[in-house]
Amino acid sequence: MEKSNLTTLCYVEQDGKYLMLHRVKKERDVNKDKWIGIGGHFEPGESPEECLLREVKEETGLTLTGYSFRGIITFSAAGWPVEYMCLYTADSFEGTLTECNEGTLEWVDKEQVLSLNIWEGDKIFFRLLLEDAPFFSLKLSYEGDLLTQAVLNGQRLTL
Numbered sequence: 001m002e003k004s005n006l007t008t009l010c011y012v013e014q015d016g017k018y019l020m021l022h023r024v025k026k027e028r029d030v031n032k033d034k035w036i037g038i039g040g041h042f043e044p045g046e047s048p049e050e051c052l053l054r055e056v057k058e059e060t061g062l063t064l065t066g067y068s069f070r071g072i073i074t075f076s077a078a079g080w081p082v083e084y085m086c087l088y089t090a091d092s093f094e095g096t097l098t099e100c101n102e103g104t105l106e107w108v109d110k111e112q113v114l115s116l117n118i119w120e121g122d123k124i125f126f127r128l129l130l131e132d133a134p135f136f137s138l139k140l141s142y143e144g145d146l147l148t149q150a151v152l153n154g155q156r157l158t159l
Contacts, residue, residue, distance in 0.1 A: 009039035061098030077142040120147035
């Protein structure tokens with residue numbers, strides 16, 4: 001079955017840190033060696049929240065009990081289908097962190113996230129999250145690893 005072009009991504013917060021996933025376990029992975037949040041593709045019939053809760057449970061073992069829908073990100077990349085990502089933060093959860101088959105999970109100080117090997121466009125939405133920006137729409141266009149365009153709420157950003 002073909003993967004949905006709808007995805008979720010969540011940054012779980014605790015004690016001034018985000019739970020980050022270092023994608024080092026899959027050979028064929030567009031995110032290989034990058035640090036990303038927790039999430040994945042919608043399954044047929046899922047709402048954004050159902051996808052969010054399932055993906056976080058599958059990848060971390062945690063059950064979210066408090067989360068916020070922060071924005072929608074449109075990814076456009078040469079040679080890839082367009083992806084629409086629902087971006088969440090979560091500040092409360094239950095359960096115990098488990099191993100993830102997609103990479104290594106690690107709690108990272110929010111101030112240190114920008115110094116990790118993350119996608120260039122992720123730095124834009126991290127700043128928006130840190131500034132507690134209201135709900136936003138961000139379009140990110142890539143050629144390979146190179147961010148070629150960013151449009152926030154309809155306004156082109158200077159890169």
